[in-house]
Structures are given as C-alpha cells and as structure tokens.
Amino acid sequence: MPELEKVFKRIDGYREEVIQIQAELTSRKALGPENGGTGEHEKAGFIMELFKKMNPDILDEIRAPDERAQDGYRPSLIAQWKNSKKEMTVWVLSHSDIVPPGDLSLWNSDPYKTRVEGDRIIGRGVEDNQHGFISSYLALKAVLDSGYELNRTVGLAAVADEETGSAYGLGYLLKKHGEQFNKNDLIIVPDGGNEDGTMIEVAEKSMLWVKFTVTGKQCHASTPDKGKNSLFGAARLIVTLERLKKKFNISDDLFRPPISTFEPTKMEANVPNINTIPGRDIFYVDCRILPCYRVDEIFAACREIGDETGSELGLEIQVEITYREDAKEPTSPDAPVVKSLTKAIKRVTGKDARPMGIGGGTVAAFFRQAGLPVAVWSTVSDTAHQPNEYCLISNVLADAKVFACLYMD
Numbered sequence: 292m293p294e295l296e297k298v299f300k301r302i303d304g305y306r307e308e309v310i311q312i313q314a315e316l317t318s319r320k321a322l323g324p325e326n327g328g329t330g331e332h333e334k335a336g337f338i339m340e341l342f343k344k345m346n347p348d349i350l351d352e353i354r355a356p357d358e359r360a361q362d363g364y365r366p367s368l369i370a371q372w373k374n375s376k377k378e379m380t381v382w383v384l385s386h387s388d389i390v391p392p393g394d395l396s397l398w399n400s401d402p403y404k405t406r407v408e409g410d411r412i413i414g415r416g417v418e419d420n421q422h423g424f425i426s427s428y429l430a431l432k433a434v435l436d437s438g439y440e441l442n443r444t445v446g447l448a449a450v451a452d453e454e455t456g457s458a459y460g461l462g463y464l465l466k467k468h469g470e471q472f473n474k475n476d477l478i479i480v481p482d483g484g485n486e487d488g489t490m491i492e493v494a495e496k497s498m499l500w501v502k503f504t505v506t507g508k509q510c511h512a513s514t515p516d517k518g519k520n521s522l523f524g525a526a527r528l529i530v531t532l533e534r535l536k537k538k539f540n541i542s543d544d545l546f547r548p549p550i551s552t553f554e555p556t557k558m559e560a561n562v563p564n565i566n567t568i569p570g571r572d573i574f575y576v577d578c579r580i581l582p583c584y585r586v587d588e589i590f591a592a593c594r595e596i597g598d599e600t601g602s603e604l605g606l607e608i609q610v611e612i613t614y615r616e617d618a619k620e621p622t623s624p625d626a627p628v629v630k631s632l633t634k635a636i637k638r639v640t641g642k643d644a645r646p647m648g649i650g651g652g653t654v655a656a657f658f659r660q661a662g663l664p665v666a667v668w669s670t671v672s673d674t675a676h677q678p679n680e681y682c683l684i685s686n687v688l689a690d691a692k693v694f695a696c697l698y699m700d
C-alpha cells in the first residue's frame with residue numbers, strides 16, 4: 292500500500308516532535324494525591340490542546356470527583372475521529388499520571404527536564420506512559436497530515452490515576468461512559484511490553500497476598516523450654532509451604548513464567564535483641580496463580596499447611612488474606628485485536644509477535660472485567676518507575692507506524 296509507505300515516511304521525520312512533546316509532557320508533573328500531587332490537570336490540558344488541533348469529532352473531559360485533587364476532580368480525556376463506513380473503533384488508551392521520581396540522588400539529572408542522548412530521552416514518565424501516548428498520537432497526526440482517510444474510527448484516551456489503582460481513571464470512565472467501548476472495538480493499552488515489541492499481553496494471573504502470623508511464647512534465649520520459638524515455626528512453615536508448588540503445578544505456555552508462583556517476601560521485625568526467643572513472627576507470601584486454579588482453593592491449602600505446622604510445633608498460626616485480585620477472563624489469543632496487531636507488527640518490523648500472559652496488575656483488567664477484549668502492547672526498555680527512566684525515539688516511531696497500520700488497515 293503506497294499510502295501507508297508515505298505515512299511511514301512522515302513518521303520517520305517526527306524525531307523532533309517526539310523530543311519536544313516528551314519535554315512538554317515531562318515538565319507537567321502529573322502526580323495523584325496518594326503520590327503527593329494534586330492530579331493530572333496541567334498535563335491533560337496540554338494533551339487536550341494537541342487533540343483540538345486535529346479536529347476530533349468527539350472530545351470529552353471526564354471528571355472523576357476526588358476532593359483531594361485540584362478543583363475536586365481527576366481529568367481523563369477521550370477523543371474520537373470518526374469513520375462512518377465502519378462501526379468498529381481502534382482505541383489506544385494511555386495514562387497521564389506518573390509515579391514520583393523516588394531518591395533524587397539516583398538520577399543523573401532533573402527528572403522533570405528531559406535530556407536527549409542519541410536515541411534516548413531521559414525523564415520521569417517518558418516511558419510510562421508518554422511513549423504510548425505519543426506513538427498513538429503521532430500515528431494519527433501522520434495519517435491526517437498526509438491527507439488520507441482513516442479506514443476505522445480512531446479513539447485516543449488519556450486517563451488519570453493508573454498508578455494508584457485507576458478508581459479515578461479507567462475505573463470511573465468505564466462505570467460512567469462504558470457505552471463508548473464496544474466488544475468489536477480493537478482496544479490497545481500501550482503500557483507494557485518487551486524490548487523487541489513481540490509481546491502482546493492478553494492474560495493475567497490471579498494475585499493473592501497471604502499474611503502468616505506465628506504466635507508462640509517469648510522467653511530468655513538460655514531457657515528455650517520455657518517458651519515457644521515463633522521464628523523457628525515461621526522458618527518451618529516457609530519450608531512446608533513449598534508444597535504449594537507441587538500441588539498446584541500445572542504449566543501453561545501462554546504465561547511467563549508458565550507456572551503459578553508462591554514466594555515468601557516480606558518479614559516483619561520481631562525481637563530487637565539476640566538473647567530473647569521471639570514469641571511472634573509475621574511474614575507474607577505473594578502468590579501469582581494461573582487462571583485454571585481458584586484463589587479460594589489456594590488459600591484453603593495455605594490454611595491447611597498453617598494448621599498442620601501449628602499443631603505439630605504447638606504454635607498458633609493465623610492465616611489471612613491481605614490482598615486478592617482474581618484473574619479476569621483472558622482476551623482470546625485469536626481475538627481480532629491480537630490478530631490485527633500481530634499483522635501490523637510483522638508489517639513494520641518483520642517480527643513475529645505472540646500473545647502472552649503475565650503475573651498481573653495492569654489496567655487492562657478493567658476492560659476484561661467489562662467483557663471487552665484488550666491487548667497490552669508496546670516496545671519498551673522496561674525502565675518504568677526507575678531512576679533515569681528513558682524511552683528510545685526509534686521505538687516510539689516504530690510503534691507509531693504499527694498504530695498507523697491499525698488506523699488505515
């Protein structure tokens with residue numbers, strides 16, 4: 292298709308645009324209240340102006356009430372460029388908020404002033420999630436500036452609050468304006484991926500965080516028979532919990548890693564001195580569970596192991612859930628959004644992408660919950676949330692070409 296080639300050429304000329312928009316977006320700190328900020332207003336305002344210049348058919352600011360934020364709300368934007376011939380919309384949804392820079396001494400420069408080093412742009416937010424926004428935006432700009440027609444309706448969304456749970460972002464948007472999105476739409480969330488752009492995320496594992504409280508009896512270390520050592524109990528319990536791996540050992544190659552994982556992670560402090568036997572120990576296990584298992588059966592197994600170890604050692608062991616998120620129905624690896632993306636990626640980079648499942652925690656879960664097929668995809672170096680976060684200009688441009696294919700297909 293010669294038209295597509297011309298659009299690609301135009302995108303190749305957008306290096307300066309990428310640098311400039313990254314600088315503008317990065318300078319507008321979009322931190323939610325839980326991250327010490329007042330919201331995404333300034334950044335959303337800048338994005339709104341970019342959208343307006345492209346004459347969208349629909350442009351809406353959705354205001355999720357949040358009294359902690361500036362003016363009492365959190366702004367999410369949706370814009371649409373219509374094509375009346377087809378009912379289906381290609382949606383690309385990115386988020387405007389960022390996480391704080393963290394320890395400033397780990398940054399080589401001001402996180403809110405972008406720095407360019409060859410192909411690299413460095414700054415807070417450049418990858419997560421400005422990369423995704425800019426590639427979807429420049430793709431559309433390239434098509435429209437070339438004077439070509441869209442072959443599908445294109446929808447771009449820039450939502451708030453992705454970094455702190457999405458209740459004031461996509462969660463609110465779907466609750467109040469869910470009718471915007473359709474089962475036949477191609478919905479892409481460019482907020483995750485791998486370095487060569489071959490990973491299309493379609494499924495997530497369930498998440499379960501379990502708290503184990505082991506209670507014994509504190510006493511002097513020289514007279515262990517006068518107490519009950521809770522640290523020994525916790526250690527035995529951690530080892531016994533390895534049984535979960537054997538019991539729930541189904542492997543599914545769609546996922547990376549292909550198995551469910553059960554990892555002891557956080558351990559709370561017990562006694563401050565060495566010559567006291569502790570009477571209470573608390574630790575946590577992070578479970579990422581393949582969707583073929585129910586979260587309840589995993590938790591029941593944790594309890595059973597806790598009871599068994601407790602009665603064996605004469606300790607009281609309490610087992611509680613501190614967080615759970617049950618896996619949503621995965622997007623089919625054969626869904627049109629996956630097929631279209633795979634084809635477009637092949638066209639642009641020559642690479643074979645494949646659908647995959649990950650450990651959980653992306654905003655796509657909200658779409659899946661609503662029964663909407665969605666693919667998480669982008670070409671990223673995985674520096675999100677890190678100091679000296681960066682994106683590669685060449686990746687932003689390549690991703691823009693993939694989006695252009697989807698808009699013009």
Ligand SMILES: [Zn+2]
Nearest residue numbers: 419420453482
């Ligand atoms: Zn993100």
